[in-house]
Amino acid sequence: MAAYIARRLLWAGFLLFVISCITFVIFSVLPAGDPAVARAGRSPSPELVEIIRVQLGLDKSKPEQFVNYIADILPFLGGNGINFGFSYQTNTDVLPEILERLPVTIFLTTGAVILWLAIGIPVGMLSAVKTGSWMDRLAMGVALLFISAPVYFLGLVAIFLFADDIGRFPILPGNSAYGDADSLLGRAEALIMPWCVLAAAFAAIYARFLRGNLIDTLQEDYIRTARAKGLSERRVVFRHGVRAAITPIVTLLGLDIGILLGGAILTETVFNIPGIGRYAFNAINLSDLPVIQGTVLFGAFFIVMMSLLVDILYAFIDPRVRY
Amino acid sequence: MAARSPLQLFWRRFRKDKVALSALVFIALLILVAIFAPVIRSVVGIPDPGERSTDALDAFGLPLGPTAAHPFGVDDIGRDILARVLDGARLSLTVAFIGTGLSVLIGVTAGMIAGFYRGWVDTVIARVIDVLLAFPVLLLGLGLASACSTKEGCLGGALQPGRTIVIFIIVLSTSPYVARIIRGQVLSLREKEFVEAARSLGAGNMRIIFREILPNLVAPIIVYASLFIPANILLEASLSFLGVGVRDQPSWGQMLADATGKVDSAWWFMFFPGMALLLTVLAFNLVGDGMQDALNPKGNKQR
Numbered sequence: 001m002a003a004y005i006a007r008r009l010l011w012a013g014f015l016l017f018v019i020s021c022i023t024f025v026i027f028s029v030l031p032a033g034d035p036a037v038a039r040a041g042r043s044p045s046p047e048l049v050e051i052i053r054v055q056l057g058l059d060k061s062k063p064e065q066f067v068n069y070i071a072d073i074l075p076f077l078g079g080n081g082i083n084f085g086f087s088y089q090t091n092t093d094v095l096p097e098i099l100e101r102l103p104v105t106i107f108l109t110t111g112a113v114i115l116w117l118a119i120g121i122p123v124g125m126l127s128a129v130k131t132g133s134w135m136d137r138l139a140m141g142v143a144l145l146f147i148s149a150p151v152y153f154l155g156l157v158a159i160f161l162f163a164d165d166i167g168r169f170p171i172l173p174g175n176s177a178y179g180d181a182d183s184l185l186g187r188a189e190a191l192i193m194p195w196c197v198l199a200a201a202f203a204a205i206y207a208r209f210l211r212g213n214l215i216d217t218l219q220e221d222y223i224r225t226a227r228a229k230g231l232s233e234r235r236v237v238f239r240h241g242v243r244a245a246i247t248p249i250v251t252l253l254g255l256d257i258g259i260l261l262g263g264a265i266l267t268e269t270v271f272n273i274p275g276i277g278r279y280a281f282n283a284i285n286l287s288d289l290p291v292i293q294g295t296v297l298f299g300a301f302f303i304v305m306m307s308l309l310v311d312i313l314y315a316f317i318d319p320r321v322r323y
Numbered sequence: 324m325a326a327r328s329p330l331q332l333f334w335r336r337f338r339k340d341k342v343a344l345s346a347l348v349f350i351a352l353l354i355l356v357a358i359f360a361p362v363i364r365s366v367v368g369i370p371d372p373g374e375r376s377t378d379a380l381d382a383f384g385l386p387l388g389p390t391a392a393h394p395f396g397v398d399d400i401g402r403d404i405l406a407r408v409l410d411g412a413r414l415s416l417t418v419a420f421i422g423t424g425l426s427v428l429i430g431v432t433a434g435m436i437a438g439f440y441r442g443w444v445d446t447v448i449a450r451v452i453d454v455l456l457a458f459p460v461l462l463l464g465l466g467l468a469s470a471c472s473t474k475e476g477c478l479g480g481a482l483q484p485g486r487t488i489v490i491f492i493i494v495l496s497t498s499p500y501v502a503r504i505i506r507g508q509v510l511s512l513r514e515k516e517f518v519e520a521a522r523s524l525g526a527g528n529m530r531i532i533f534r535e536i537l538p539n540l541v542a543p544i545i546v547y548a549s550l551f552i553p554a555n556i557l558l559e560a561s562l563s564f565l566g567v568g569v570r571d572q573p574s575w576g577q578m579l580a581d582a583t584g585k586v587d588s589a590w591w592f593m594f595f596p597g598m599a600l601l602l603t604v605l606a607f608n609l610v611g612d613g614m615q616d617a618l619n620p621k622g623n624k625q626r
Contacts, residue, residue: 015457026467030477144612148605150557152564152579153597159586166587262462266561270583284469284566296466303459 005312012308019300024069027293029062035289039088073297084294089286094294098276104178105275108198108267109260111191113253115199116206121246123203124210128245129237131215140211143204154197155270162193176272194271198264202256209252213245220244247318251310258306262299333542336617343613346606353603357416360409369393372410372573375401386589396591398581404591407573408599414574415603418486419555422493427548429494430501431540437502438509439532448502455499461558464492468567489568493555504547505540512536546614553607560600575600 028035036053037044044052053059057068072083084094123143127136146154161167163174173181177190217223218241226236265277272278276295283291327335338344356363369392370376376393380386380401388396395404437448471477472484512518513536521535562568563576570577575596582593 011457015454018454019458019463022463023466026463026470030467031470032477144608145601145605148553148608149601150560150564150576150579150597150604152561152583153593153601156579156583156586156593156597160590160593259459259462262459265465265565269565280465281565284472287469287472289470292466292469296462299462300459303462304457307457 001315004315008308008311012304015304016301019304020070020073020297021066023293023297023300024066026296027289028065028069031289035088038287038289084297085290087283087291088288089283089291094291095298097279097291098294098298101274101276101279102261104273105261105263105268105277107187108191108194108264108273108275109257111188111195112198112202112260112264113257115195116202117253119199120203120206121210121249124207125214125237125242127207127211128214128218131211136211139207143207146200146204147208149201150266151197151201152266152270154200155194155267158193158197159270175270178271178273191273194267194273197270198260198267206249206252210245210249213248214241217241217245247314250314250317254306254310254313255303258303259299261306262302263295329539329542333545333614333617337613340613340616343609343616346609346613349602349606350610353412353606354416356409357412360406360413363409364406367394367405369403369406372402372406374403374406376403377401386585386592388589388591395595396589398578398592399585399589404578404595407578408575408595410573411575411578411596411599412603414486414569414572415556415559415600418489418493418559418569419552422490422555422559423497423548423551425490425494426497426551427501427544430498431505431544433498434502434505434507435509435532435536435540438506439513439528439536441510445506449506452499452503452506455495456503460492460496464495465562465565465567468492468562469565472567484567485569485571489559489562492562493558496558497551497555500551501544501547504543508540508543509536512539542618546611546618549607549611549614553604553611556600556604556607 034049036049036056036058039052039056040049057065060068072085074082082095084098086092087094087097123139127139130136159167159174162169162172164170164172165174167174172193173190174193178187181187181190214237218237223236223240226240227233231240263275263277263280265280267273268275268277269281276298280292280295282288283295364371376397380397386397386399386401387393390396393403393405395408397403398407433448433452437445467477468484468488471488477483518531518535521531526535559568560574560576560579563570563574564580566577566580568574568576578596579593579600582589582596585592
C-alpha cells in the first residue's frame with residue numbers, strides 16, 4: 001500500500017512538472033506578441049519597453065527564463081515564495097488574486113456537488129431498479145436533455161425565466177447578485193440559481209452513470225447468490241448492488257470537483273460570480289496572459305491533486321484494486 | 324445464404340430503435356441545411372449573416388424580434404439571426420466532424436500499432452496515452468487558445484486563433500480515448516482463431532491488420548465517433564463562448580456570448596442559437612446511445 005501511494009505521488013509530481021513545462025511553452029514560447037509591449041500599456045516609449053523587458057527577465061535566453069519560471073512556481077526553490085507573475089492590466093500579483101477568489105469557487109462547487117449527488121444518485125438507483133418503466137424512461141429522457149444542453153445556455157434560460165430583476169417569474173436572485181450580497185445568507189441565496197443549473201447537468205451524468213453500473217452489477221452472479229439466499233430485494237439492491245456500483249462514482253466525483261475548483265469558468269461567467277473562473281474569463285477578454293497562465297496552472301494543480309486523492313481513496317474502498 | 328457482416332447485424336439492431344432513427348434523420352437534414360445554407364438564405368429571402376439591416380432596429384437602436392423579413396429576429400447590430408444560426412450549423416458540424424475524424428484516424432492508427440505489435444512500441448504508446456488522459460487537456464487547451472488569441476497569433480503568426488486551434492484541441496483531447504479503446508480491442512482480436520487461420524494461410528501482417536482486424540473494428544469506431552461528435556460540438560461552442568474559439572464567422576457559442584447581456588431585451592438572440600446547439604447535441608447523443616445499444620445488446624432488451 002505504501003509503495004502504491006509512493007508511486008502515485010511520484011506520478012502526480014511528474015504530471016505537475018510536465019504541465020508546468022507545457023504551460024511555459026504555451027505562454028512564453030508560442031505567442032508571437034511581445035509581453036513587454038503588452039505590459040507597457042498604450043503607446044509606450046522604447047526606453048520603457050526596454051526597462052520592462054529587463055524587469056520581467058525577458059532579456060535572458062529562453063532556457064534561463066524557463067529556470068526562473070520553474071523556480072518561481074516551486075515553493076522550496078523560490079527565494080520569496082510562489083510567484084505566478086503579475087497581471088498586465090492591474091500589475092497585481094496573480095497568486096493572491098486567485099487565492100482571494102478561491103472561497104467563492106469552493107462555495108459554488110460545494111453547493112452544486114451536494115445538490116447533484118442528492119438528485120443524481122437516487123434517480124440513477126430508481127431507474128436501474130425499475131428499468132424500462134415510464135419513470136425510468138422519463139428520468140433518462142430528461143437526463144439526456146440536460147447532458148445535451150450547455151451550462152451557459154441553461155444559465156441564460158434560467159436568468160430569463162426566474163431572475164428577480166428581469167425574469168418572467170421573478171423568484172430568484174439573478175445575474176451578479178453574488179457580488180451585491182453582503183451576508184453569507186445573501187450570498188447563498190444568490191447562488192441558488194447557479195447551483196441548480198450546474199447541478200442539473202452533473203446530476204444527469206451521475207444518474208445515467210449509476211444506472212448503467214447498477215444494471216450491470218445486478219446481473220452478476222453474486223447478486224443471484226444473494227437472492228437465492230432469500231435476502232429481501234431491498235437488501236440485495238442496496239447492500240450488495242449499490243455498494244459495488246457506486247465506487248466508480250468516487251472517481252468521477254473527484255475529477256469533477258477538481259475541474260470545478262480550478263474555476264467553474266462557464267457557470268461563473270454566465271452568472272457573473274466573482275470566482276476563479278470569472279477572473280480567468282476577464283483575463284481572456286483583456287489578453288492578460290500572466291493571469292490566464294496563473295489560473296491554468298492553478299486549475300491543473302487541482303485536477304492532478306484530486307485524481308491523486310481519488311486513486312488513493314479508491315484503493316481503500318475497493319479491495320479489488322491491485323497495488 | 325451469405326453470413327451477415329458485423330456491420331449489417333449492427334444496422335439491423337439499430338434500425339429497430341425508432342427514437343435513434345428519427346434523430347439520425349434529423350442529423351441528415353441538419354447536414355443538408357448546413358451544406359445548402361446559402362441556397363436556403365436566398366429561398367427564404369434573408370440577408371447574409373454579416374449584413375447589418377438597420378431597418379430591423381427600432382428607433383432606439385434596439386433589435387426587433389422575429390418578423391416575416393427576419394424569422395428569428397436580428398441581433399444587437401442588425402444581423403439576421405436565422406442566417407447566423409444556419410452558418411453556425413456549418414461551422415459546428417465542420418469543426419466537430421474534422422476534429423473527430425482526425426482523432427479517429429490518429430487514435431485508430433496508434434491503437435492498432437500498439438495492440439498488434441505489442442512490445443516496446445506498445446509500451447511507448449500506452450504511456451503517452453496515460454499521460455494525455457491524466458492531463459487537464461481542456462484547461463491547457465483553453466490556455467493555448469487564449470495565448471494564441473492575441474492579434475499576433477502563435478509561432479510567429481503561423482498558428483492563428485480560430486478553427487485550427489479548436490480542431491487541434493479536439494484532437495488532443497479525443498484521440499487518446501480512441502487509441503485506448505482500439506488498443507484494447509486489437510489486443511483481444513489478434514488472439515482470435517480467424518487471425519490464426521489467416522496467418523496459417525500465409526497472410527502477412529498488413530493483410531491481417533487491414534483485411535481481418537480492421538473490419539471488426541468498424542462498428543465500435545462508428546459508435547465511439549458518434550459519442551465524441553456531440554462532446555466536440557459542445558467543446559467548440561464553449562471555447563467560442565469564452566471568446567477563444569472561432570471569431571471570424573458565426574458560431575453558436577459566440578452568439579450565446581454576445582447575447583449574454585441582452586437576455587432581457589432580446590430573448591431571441593440567445594434562444595435560437597441555444598436551441599440549435601441543444602437540439603443538435605441531443606440528436607447526436609440519441610444516435611450515439613442507440614448505436615451503443617445496438618453494439619452491445621443487453622439481455623434485458625428484446626432482440
